[in-house]
Amino acid sequence: MIMSMLSNLVSIVKKRKTIGRGGSRGGTSGKGNKGQKARSGAHIGVLFEGGQMPLTRRLPKRGFTNAPFKITYEIVNLVQLNTIFDNGAIVTKEALIEKGVIKAGKKALVKVLGNGALDKNLIVHAHAFSKTAAQTISDKGGEVHVIKEK
Template sequence: MQIHDLFPAPGSRKDRKRVGRGHGSGHGGRSGRGDKGQLSRSGGGKGPGFEGGQNPLHMRLPKLPGFKNRNRVEYAVVNVSRLDALYEAGEVVDVDSLFAKGVIKSKTVPVKVLGDGEITKALTVRVDKVSVPAKAKIEAAGGTVEQR
């Protein structure tokens, strides 16, 4: 068998319909589009989303109120009660130690300490942000707060 002996199976290939090439072709005259009307015209028909003149879905739905702040910073939140349970007196609380203890999931997310609960141990806290009540509780327990 040679390359020139290869051919497609009978009936597997079909010629394209050539419309508008005279009555003798069988597809002349109106070119298979029927008589008149929107669908017989060039560019006729309706676009996607058209609902028969009814107000379309994309216009019926409400627009979102307000806006989304692109510069919003999401903090990983840790409460002072959690620090009291996980750390011994005199230890340093920072992103690396929090990550090592499994308190936060990522080292890249900034950390904020909040003042929920009580703290009894003197800790050195080095994180991105500390709330005012948390700072007061940490310092009252003899610890220090250093913001990164």
């Protein structure tokens, strides 16, 4: 390494942009003449319309949401019950969680729908049943128990 052949390192810290007096940006520093955007600390919101009544406040409020009180069901079909459970088994929410049909930790209720065929007689405990599901389970010799707690 020859000391006379060393090149200068590129500056890591960028040189600060000089504005105003003495800089190449002049008196207004590239901000134009006067006005709200020319002031220091100027920040105007995206929805700001220059002081007139914003569109979001000019339009009326509509509707409401009942989302916090919405009752959600974990859906289970007869096909799933037929493939997972043995003949004469008792089907509960805990058993469905154990078998991996529904996810644990959810406060959702269980609803059994009549999609698919059922060959076994099962004792099913759920929060809700469709008419076809309840009819199919009882026709195959099984029992339908509606859980009242919600």
